[in-house]
Amino acid sequence: MELGMSNVTRRQFLQWTAAVGTTGFPLTGRGSSGRVVVIGGGVGGITAAKSIKKAAPSLNVILVEQKKHYSACFMSNEVLAHSRSLESLRFTYDGLWKYGITVVNQSAVAIDAAVHKVILEGGAVLEYDRLIVSPGIDLRYDVIVGYNRRVAEKLPHAWTSGDQIGLLRTQLEAMQDGGTVLIAAPKNPFRCPSAPYERASQIAWYLQRYKPKSKIILLDAKEIFSQQALFMEAWRALYGFGTQNSLIDWHPASEEGTVTRVDPDAMAVYSGELDTVTKGAVINLIPPQMAGMIARTSGLTDDTYWCPVNKTTFESTKAKDVHILGDACNAQDMPKSAYSAASQAQCVAAVVVSAMSGVGEIPLFTHLNACYSILGQDWAISTVGVYRSNSTGTILQSVEGSGGTSSPGAGATQRKHAVEYAHSWYQNITHALFT
Ligand SMILES: Cc1cc2nc3c(=O)[nH]c(=O)nc-3n(C[C@H](O)[C@H](O)[C@H](O)COP(=O)(O)OP(=O)(O)OC[C@H]3O[C@@H](n4cnc5c(N)ncnc54)[C@H](O)[C@@H]3O)c2cc1C
Incomplete structure (x- = not known):
């Protein structure tokens, strides 16, 4: 393969381009042949499919997605404060065809990794040379007695966006002023570690304007949470946190925060x-x-309920030629976020193209994650992390001294700019995914 670079080694080139995250793609695999099947048309799956097709147009890339539309979870908390519409979270898959990606709107019901086959709900069978699995999450209703899919229609989790976030918003609108909104947050790891606290902030912002006699009780199964000091600083300034009139009461695990059962009738x-x-x-x-059901029923998870992977290639440790990324995999220090899923997808695409063009060399990747949380009018915070794996793929750790969070005590201009960065990130990632 010709990279047209005389003074750097290919390995160096791969490392550098991987380090810039979503902006560069390290390989061209124009002469490659074979088929890549991708299960899951979310952040991870779409990014992987597009990146592979751009780098190696001759590869046959099939994206299997069970839904006709994608409903983004990221930024969905804004819907609760009436600062974003539900429609602005919804995207179609129409834009993917022009890249030569075949989109199959069906659910994948089984993977037979021994014979490299995926079975679709209609009975069709897709053969693959490499399989990428990015099915996102399912909810563990079994952990909370009395909770199940039906009860979630009354007590929404709103953790998979779409109808659930719409339902939560409708319930908030219907609630009388003076009502209590109860939010229960789980133990780590879970999808988007800062999102329950962003949600509490967005709901507080809504209540403050429309139902000021109401309050939020946040029951938490943890003692500490992501960017806690920054959240609490904003809650104190915006919502009276720590005073008798606080809009938000937070109860950690040691203060009876872990919810164990529900009574929906009461x-x-x-x-x-x-x-x-x-x-x-x-x-x-x-x-x-x-991890999403297809990963569990196909034997790709372990007793943590997440998928163990080689942390350099994201290849399953349980099935050869199957790569798992995004929320479903165990990526050690990397949080389960859209930003992480996109970064991992770039890496997997490079590994797959590399393998399918017969190069076989595996680069060492540096991953990036950035998460914004919008906490009220003109007030957002962010956290950034850099993560690196080792050559044997056994660790994927935060790089010490890199990354960081917004500064405590940041001025109004910085806080307002962070809101603009958050919206700009949303525009960028959804544009990159769906157009
Ligand atoms: C309230 C909230 C706020 C968030 N905010 C942020 C944020 O600000 N920044 C950020 O980076 N992240 C944020 N996230 C996290 C982000 O949404 C996820 O981490 C990201 O979507 C993970 O991408 P994924 O590809 O793993 O899964 P998803 O994006 O969920 O995609 C999975 C896809 O697979 C499909 N699928 C599943 N099973 C099958 C099957 N068997 N056959 C076919 N298709 C299947 C699903 O329909 C879905 O389209 C937030 C999450 C929540 C809940």
């Missing part, structure tokens, strides 16, 4: 060792999570 949850009962007019119950 609109009540029970938590902690004392089985403390808390009632809510609206209950947003975010349960623990696990």
